[in-house]
Amino acid sequence: GAVVSQHPSWVICKSGTSVKIECRSLDFQATTMFWYRQFPKQSLMLMATSNEGSKATYEQGVEKDKFLINHASLTLSTLTVTSAHPEDSSFYICSADPPGSYEQYFGPGTRLTVT
Amino acid sequence: QKEVEQDPGPLSVPEGAIVSLNCTYSNSAFQYFMWYRQYSRKGPELLMYTYSSGNKEDGRFTAQVDKSSKYISLFIRDSQPSDSATYLCAMIPRGMTTDSWGKLQFGAGTQVVVTP
Numbered sequence: 001g002a003v004v005s006q007h008p009s010w011v012i013c014k015s016g017t018s019v020k021i022e023c024r025s026l027d028f029q030a031t032t033m034f035w036y037r038q039f040p041k042q043s044l045m046l047m048a049t050s051n052e053g054s055k056a057t058y059e060q061g062v063e064k065d066k067f068l069i070n071h072a073s074l075t076l077s078t079l080t081v082t083s084a085h086p087e088d089s090s091f092y093i094c095s096a097d098p099p100g101s102y103e104q105y106f107g108p109g110t111r112l113t114v115t
Numbered sequence: 116q117k118e119v120e121q122d123p124g125p126l127s128v129p130e131g132a133i134v135s136l137n138c139t140y141s142n143s144a145f146q147y148f149m150w151y152r153q154y155s156r157k158g159p160e161l162l163m164y165t166y167s168s169g170n171k172e173d174g175r176f177t178a179q180v181d182k183s184s185k186y187i188s189l190f191i192r193d194s195q196p197s198d199s200a201t202y203l204c205a206m207i208p209r210g211m212t213t214d215s216w217g218k219l220q221f222g223a224g225t226q227v228v229v230t231p
Binding site: 001032034044 | 147151156157158159160161203205207217218219223224
């Protein structure tokens with residue numbers, strides 16, 4: 001199967017600071033990547049769709065200015081949590097589907113803790 | 116009513132037993148079906164992908180799709196303690212628009228515990 005990586009796997013930051021999470025497709029090019037958020041014992045919640053070369057599409061209720069997404073290349077999308085607060089602490093996961101396929105592959109996730 | 120219904124469990128089975136998981140859905144437009152396994156604090160891992168009614172087998176895993184009943188299943192044979200995880204069903208409709216392209220609809224996930 002296709003491989004998607006994320007970095008970092010765990011980050012701790014202080015309230016008010018910003019943190020960037022990277023998502024990379026290692027063995028395929030992805031024009032579209034997806035960012036999810038997951039709270040303990042809950043299913044994944046789609047935050048936004050990241051499109052290479054254009055603006056991200058955010059789901060209803062997700063603050064665009066708080067969760068900045070940049071899809072700079074066909075293998076890299078970044079999620080920046082700006083002015084983080086403790087309630088932003090969560091598990092963030094990205095996914096991508098290889099060209100011509102509906103199968104989506106997920107990254108290993110990034111645990112964000114805001115103190 | 117949720118578009119995809121999945122019993123959250125937990126489902127506890129003894130080692131070696133068959134694990135039976137299922138999801139029902141209400142939107143007849145769903146065309147592509149996936150099963151994921153997720154360990155605690157890890158990203159989901161794609162186990163099975165299918166787009167037609169019938170059975171698909173891969174090792175110990177069998178996926179079934181019944182579009183007439185809007186019902187999908189995953190069976191795990193000869194279950195092992197390492198199969199203890201949360202299993203998520205997911206699906207994508209045909210005829211996606213630009214806004215809906217690639218967006219998975221997930222079930223709630225079923226927690227499975229395989230006891231030695």
